[in-house]
Amino acid sequence: xxxxxxxxxxxxxxxxxxxxxxxxxxxxxxxxxxxxxxxxxxxxxxxxxxxxxxxxxxxxxxxxxxxxxxxxxxxxxxxxxxxxxxxxxxxxxxxxxxxxxxxxxxxxxxxxxxxxxxxxxxxxxxxxxxxxxxxxxxxxxxxxxxxxxxxxxxxxxxxxxxxxxxxxxxxxxxxxxxxxxxxxxxxxxxxxxxxxxxxxxxxxxxxxxxxxxxxxxxxxxxxxxxxxxxxxxxxxxxxxxxxxxxxxxxxxxxxxxxxxxxxxxxxxxxxxxxxxxxxxxxxxxxxxxxxxxxxxxxxxxxxxxxxxxxxxxxxxxxxxxxxxxxxxxxxxxxxxxxxxxxxxxxxxxxxxxxxxxxxxxxxxxxxxxxxxxxxxxxxxxxxxxxxxxxxxxxxxxxxxxxxxxxxxxxxxxx
Numbered sequence: 001x002x003x004x005x006x007x008x009x010x011x012x013x014x015x016x017x018x019x020x021x022x023x024x025x026x027x028x029x030x031x032x033x034x035x036x037x038x039x040x041x042x043x044x045x046x047x048x049x050x051x052x053x054x055x056x057x058x059x060x061x062x063x064x065x066x067x068x069x070x071x072x073x074x075x076x077x078x079x080x081x082x083x084x085x086x087x088x089x090x091x092x093x094x095x096x097x098x099x100x101x102x103x104x105x106x107x108x109x110x111x112x113x114x115x116x117x118x119x120x121x122x123x124x125x126x127x128x129x130x131x132x133x134x135x136x137x138x139x140x141x142x143x144x145x146x147x148x149x150x151x152x153x154x155x156x157x158x159x160x161x162x163x164x165x166x167x168x169x170x171x172x173x174x175x176x177x178x179x180x181x182x183x184x185x186x187x188x189x190x191x192x193x194x195x196x197x198x199x200x201x202x203x204x205x206x207x208x209x210x211x212x213x214x215x216x217x218x219x220x221x222x223x224x225x226x227x228x229x230x231x232x233x234x235x236x237x238x239x240x241x242x243x244x245x246x247x248x249x250x251x252x253x254x255x256x257x258x259x260x261x262x263x264x265x266x267x268x269x270x271x272x273x274x275x276x277x278x279x280x281x282x283x284x285x286x287x288x289x290x291x292x293x294x295x296x297x298x299x300x301x302x303x304x305x306x307x308x309x310x311x312x313x314x315x316x317x318x319x320x321x322x323x324x325x326x327x328x329x330x331x332x333x334x335x336x337x338x339x340x341x342x343x344x345x346x347x348x349x350x351x352x353x354x355x356x357x358x359x360x361x362x363x364x365x366x367x368x369x370x371x372x373x374x375x376x377x378x379x380x381x382x383x384x385x386x387x388x389x390x391x392x393x394x395x396x397x398x399x400x401x402x403x404x405x406x407x408x409x410x411x412x413x414x
Contacts, residue, residue, distance in 0.1 A: 003250060005179055020052040024118050026038065026055070026057070026120045027120065029060055030061070032226050040304055043304065047303045048302075055076035056076060056115065057078035062081070067090065078114060079099050080110075080111045084104045090103065111131070112132070113135075120171070120292075124229055125146070125148050133153075141169060144172075148348050150245075150249050151249075151345075152349070156389075173286070173290070173291050175246060178247065181280050182251065191257070192258075193251070193273075194261050195244065195258070195261075195270055196261055196262070196270065197240040198222060198223050198262070198265075199320075200222070200234040201221060203264065211364060211365065212364075212365075213365040218231070219235070221235075233351070235365075236365075238330070238368075240333075242333060242347075244334065245347075285306065332376065342393070346397060349397075350402075350404070371405055374408045375405045375408060
């Protein structure tokens with residue numbers, strides 16, 4: 001398998017003016033990654049001039065007020081809301097601006113097909129699969145801040161990339177760090193790639209205390225300001241499991257060359273060990289604007305408003321082995337990676353359902369992993385875990401797993 005995030009060689013390094021002239025589409029502009037992307041763009045306009053990174057389109061799921069605010073400030077050509085019921089509000093809010101407006105799932109996919117040079121995929125969950133594939137199909141630079149779509153449809157993404165020649169740049173801090181350390185994305189000389197995990201808010205909690213964890217406690221990440229879903233995935237360590245599967249597809253790394261270490265400070269984002277015994281690490285302050293700026297400027301570097309790292313102020317860095325017994329989600333992800341086929345698709349779908357059930361206070365914190373494991377077991381018992389060879393198969397499996405996971409959630413409901 002060839003890596004999804006392989007860096008194309010450049011015959012000539014593009015000038016900074018060419019990078020700044022890229023037309024940008026942000027899919028999911030009102031979430032934490034989207035907001036940080038627009039903050040980096042606003043900073044670039046202050047540094048390099050108001051014409052930097054012209055925006056072709058902004059899309060949002062349901063936060064129409066924030067989308068209107070962003071569109072009025074940054075003047076994209078298009079603004080799209082995923083919830084069709086909010087079309088009237090979007091149209092009224094942008095009346096007289098000259099910004100084209102649209103609504104609905106297909107409108108978001110069509111926004112990804114608009115003639116931009118760079119697409120930031122910041123939509124949460126498996127809902128990003130179709131828009132991300134639409135962007136990849138155009139052969140442009142696609143900055144991927146969504147891990148779930150690669151986890152659920154890795155082979156489909158790989159095949160689409162080979163066909164289109166698009167460039168995928170990972171934006172997750174860990175995968176962006178690996179991308180930078182590997183350089184060319186060639187894994188042939190790599191002995192081990194280690195992703196770091198903060199350990200989340202429950203890193204030192206005993207199981208009995210975790211059993212009674214509240215939503216508010218679970219989404220209170222100690223280092224990162226993120227959305228509720230990814231914060232909760234960090235609390236279960238499922239986020240790190242999903243990242244292992246994503247790294248497998250992005251960099252063509254087998255499971256035995258991937259590892260996780262707990263690093264509470266979130267300063268080191270990855271360690272890449274080579275066959276000669278060398279280990280290279282990527283360090284930065286825990287600020288998502290750093291990998292976002294790297295993606296926007298790639299292959300050059302642009303100014304960013306992100307926090308700077310002060311090594312002396314840190315004093316020391318701590319690393320620990322993950323507690324697999326208290327965080328079974330990590331084991332479920334590793335098992336799914338080794339099983340291959342549609343197991344990662346089922347894992348991701350079941351996790352999204354279980355996470356939402358916990359956020360809705362219908363199941364307990366420890367039930368999240370129980371629901372995911374039971375869904376994987378039930379699907380395997382039905383003999384339905386085939387090959388993730390095409391989009392229809394992936395989407396059908398995703399839908400089936402969601403129904404099954406919801407049924408299990410109802411059985412274990414509080």
